[in-house]
Amino acid sequence: EAGVTQSPTHLIKTRGQQATLRCSPISGHTSVYWYQQALGLGLQFLLWYDEGEERNRGNFPPRFSGRQFPNYSSELNVNALELEDSALYLCASSPGRLQETQYFGPGTRLLVL
Amino acid sequence: QQQVKQSPQSLIVQKGGISIINCAYENTAFDYFPWYQQFPGKGPALLIAIRPDVSEKKEGRFTISFNKSAKQFSLHIMDSQPGDSATYFCAATPHGSSNTGKLIFGQGTTLQVKP
Numbered sequence: 001e002a003g004v005t006q007s008p009t010h011l012i013k014t015r016g017q018q019a020t021l022r023c024s025p026i027s028g029h030t031s032v033y034w035y036q037q038a039l040g041l042g043l044q045f046l047l048w049y050d051e052g053e054e055r056n057r058g059n060f061p062p063r064f065s066g067r068q069f070p071n072y073s074s075e076l077n078v079n080a081l082e083l084e085d086s087a088l089y090l091c092a093s094s095p096g097r098l099q100e101t102q103y104f105g106p107g108t109r110l111l112v113l
Numbered sequence: 114q115q116q117v118k119q120s121p122q123s124l125i126v127q128k129g130g131i132s133i134i135n136c137a138y139e140n141t142a143f144d145y146f147p148w149y150q151q152f153p154g155k156g157p158a159l160l161i162a163i164r165p166d167v168s169e170k171k172e173g174r175f176t177i178s179f180n181k182s183a184k185q186f187s188l189h190i191m192d193s194q195p196g197d198s199a200t201y202f203c204a205a206t207p208h209g210s211s212n213t214g215k216l217i218f219g220q221g222t223t224l225q226v227k228p
Contacts, residue, residue, distance in 0.1 A: 042221055
């Protein structure tokens with residue numbers, strides 16, 4: 001069974017640009033979660049999507065947004081990039097809203113210059 | 114504020130020894146306590162998890178001990194092997210519908226097992 005996949009693996013942008021990160025959950029999983037893993041800050045919860053709806057978001061500004069598609073894949077958009085947005089962005093999935101175990105993908109490393 | 118504090122930040126253990134990583138939480142009820150293992154360049158992988166109504170859970174060489182009254186939980190790795198060298202994260206799921214879906218992570222512990 002394929003795990004969570006993310007693309008691209010690496011992304012380099014300049015300050016002020018927009019970044020789009022993509023995630024495909026494990027087959028059969030309907031919930032997708034996004035986390036930011038910045039150096040020295042651990043994993044911070046960003047967003048949770050389930051059945052196409054945003055269900056919860058972490059303490060991040062509105063320029064962090066996303067969506068979930070009918071096939072349950074998801075996209076994270078970061079607008080007006082700032083240097084401190086440089087981090088590993090991890091996507092996780094779970095079988096449904098009441099399933100607590102989250103399975104993580106390998107991440108997209110975003111570098112903002 | 115929802116927080117999980119993890120210690121130590123780094124740990125060096127000899128092959129065959131016991132690795133112990135501790136986590137503590139405060140001010141919030143949590144429902145579920147998973148531990149994740151992360152190798153360089155990879156995403157975190159679920160190792161073992163426990164609920165607060167259980168004091169201990171063992172899976173192979175990995176054991177979680179949970180002390181509900183002290184709001185502490187720990188991971189013990191018995192017979193540590195060089196292949197266990199990785200970063201370990203404790204996490205917790207906060208209670209309440211507004212927190213559903215969110216995992217609160219500790220800061221991580223980098224474990225090095227020397228041959």
